[in-house]
Amino acid sequence: MQIDVVANIGEARTDEFIHKTVIVIDVLRATSTMIAALGNGCKAVVPVETVLQAKELQKPGDLLGGERFCKKIPGFDFGNSPNEYTRSAVQGKRIILTTTNGTRGIQKAMKADHVLAGALTNGGACAKAAVNFKRDIVIICAGTQDVFSLEDGLCAGLILEEIGKIAGVKNLAINDFGLAMRSCYAQAKDTLLDTLLMCANGKRLSKLGFQEDLVTCAKVNDTIHVPVLDRDQMVLLPF
């Protein structure tokens, strides 16, 4: 099984996703948020690029979520904090979500056979789901404005480690960037929250008062919920 890890969305080449399973990672915070929302009973998350698209797609009963520059968009029901998407707030609802990087990553992956959303919180479950699809895998670290983000790389490393446990390390062909991320995760996994606090997005979120989100997003294998793309929306993969 070939597994390639891509450092940021700008480097992702759409045509390379054909017949593959793509895992999109945006740990801080889009994919962590999708996982939390779907895990708490939300019906579907529709990722869109712009605020206008979000408003146009909204049907009665739908909720709007999203951020620009880490902050909630005026008039929206939620920002991009996984802790906002509680069961009482989201159960049975459809959420239109617009975030800067995670959404772009999912839209870029649409040519793949399967598109999953991965984060530290569901790394093991996401690895298992990806292996079950029996395709080569591309892991896209969403990054921030086409620049690599450490937390996404660490999550790619976690998923590679988990895939190795399932499929056997010797059966995997991993690109150089993936090998680097796997080593990086192995080195950092015992001090993951500290590492998240050191990286650019972690610092930015801390400064804006979102420390609790970092704690939530750093919980490795906290859930078995895996969002999967079904036409234009993310739904929960049956398990």
Next chain:
Amino acid sequence: MQIDVVANIGEARTDEFIHKTVIVIDVLRATSTMIAALGNGCKAVVPVETVLQAKELQKPGDLLGGERFCKKIPGFDFGNSPNEYTRSAVQGKRIILTTTNGTRGIQKAMKADHVLAGALTNGGACAKAAVNFKRDIVIICAGTQDVFSLEDGLCAGLILEEIGKIAGVKNLAINDFGLAMRSCYAQAKDTLLDTLLMCANGKRLSKLGFQEDLVTCAKVNDTIHVPVLDRDQMVLLPF
């Protein structure tokens, strides 16, 4: 001190090098070869992009070195193996060197105040030289055809570790990619040759019979020689 690590030449933005020190890394094998040649008494290494440029620049007494697809160019004196550049072969000579990635990296860095060539063999010395220049630092992992190469990332991690020892870890502001490479090196440093054998270039060189080059290029802090750009050629930094 700000230190940014860039994953491949395609991502390097020339304008960001102004007033900075740039370290170009192409462990397998261009910068390892330059270090070996200059360490063995060669007068200067002139990095050029094309075979034609190399031939045009050659003056009486100059030697030609370089590779295409890992192999020596027909009619050239040397390939791109550091082990070829022995004292008896290179002492007092100027070498015109054309390689695929390392040369492009150096040419892209030319707007910087100082341009150094780094490899695993001179990581510590290179770190010391860069700190002495008292500028912010950009470390360019040359990579291969605009794709990240693990061995260059490991070397970036080594240089960051060495800079940390000199300048104090707390005095460094490192971009996310640099933080990842530092962790990756910390994880891999005790099994460096094995790791080099696992990465794409390591496998390719092994297959072509260059295992000895991998052993040579994996020798961490084997030398104190640091090539520095002086107009259009690399010379030895005085120490």
